[in-house]
Amino acid sequence: MRTVAVVGASLAGLSAARSLRKQGYDGRLVVIGDEPHRPYDRPPLSKDFLAGTLDEADLALETDDEELGAEWLLGTRATGLDRGERSVRLADGRKARVDGLVIATGAAARRLPGAEGLAGVHVLRTLDDARALRDELARGGRLVVIGGGFIGAEVASTAHALGLDVTVVEAAPTPLAGPLGATMGGIVSALHADHGVRLLCGMGVKGLSGGERGEMRVPPAEGRGSSGTGAPPDGVRGRVDAVLLEDGRSIPADIVVVGVGARPCVEWLEGSGVELDDGVKCGADGRTSLAGVVAVGDCANWYDPRAGAHRRVEHWTGARERPDAAVAALLAGGAAEPGVPRPPYFWSDQYGVTIQFAGHAADADSVTVEEGAVGDRNVLAVYRRAGEPVAVLGMNQPRLFMRWRKWLAAATS
Incomplete structure (x- = not known):
């Protein structure tokens, strides 16, 4: 591959670009984003940034000394993918011809x-x-x-x-x-x-x-x-x-x-040959129905071998971790055996309470509070199916939660 384009310049796209360089890709790298901003962190937008205790500089995802050697095409939206000529069409009339493509266009409210x-x-x-x-x-x-x-x-x-x-x-x-x-x-x-x-x-x-x-x-x-x-x-x-x-x-x-x-931003892929189903339908390693095309982040509907079904994960950790597997599949041409991604993890801060969750609540047939008191909003709850843990929730229980999260990841991998 001489040119790889990453369409989407938020966390998933940046993580894919970093992973490309980390895994040895030294060719031309183009990052396309519809927003004019460099990659920034979204979770603080509803919390510290909205409260005015965090400024825009604090949202930056790139470090001061980071150099990916990428061409950044920001403030322009992808409008189509031509599989015949292997090019991404942009709203400003330009085309980006590519050998490999990472779709990371996320979701819109x-x-x-x-x-x-x-x-x-x-x-x-x-x-x-x-x-x-x-x-x-x-x-x-x-x-x-x-x-x-x-x-x-x-x-x-x-x-x-x-x-x-x-x-x-x-x-x-x-x-x-x-x-x-x-x-x-x-x-x-x-x-x-x-x-x-x-x-x-x-x-x-x-x-x-x-x-x-x-x-x-x-x-x-x-x-x-x-x-x-x-x-x-x-x-x-x-x-x-x-x-x-x-x-x-x-x-x-x-x-x-x-x-x-939110809805996955995949309209631009209609008619391209990329299979769409609640986002971009992918294998367990992010590969799509088109060779040389993978998808990551909120727009990607990955196959979950644990569940035997596709799941679209809209969480920060998924956008950070899964690009490594997708890039490996892209560079190897799908020759590598896909691993099993860790159970999804997300967190939220509300009214001074830190809420952490890992796994899939829908897989459970029971949930029990293992530690803490509900009235104090200080609990550790474990979700089980047929007696086996499938998810865990913590409210102001960071240490105990992280132990359970690690155990859950090891047990389901």
């Missing part, structure tokens, strides 16, 4: 249909998103967070510490039931009530109201919960003033944050 054109409505995925939201939170007021997942919960925690009046609206009966299971999801989400943040569960959002004349802006029923981008009605501008609930109630709001998940 889902938006609430009908919210276009209203000031005060935010998502949080990028540095620019965080800048805009931080400026708004600094003014104070009433914040409504739509979605009680980890991003929504972290934003609620940060805003509460800044003195805002915060309400969280979650469509599911129990927040975080997907990643943590219903029992522990309920325990973790009780942190909101512990700190006086209102949490409304099992409640759908009908739409938003606002505009210069107070018009109601309600998305069409078939678009609710989707990532639609329909244009707002002609002439409607102004600022959000309330969130409209499915039961007819409305919640006054000066700021709204929509945290209803």
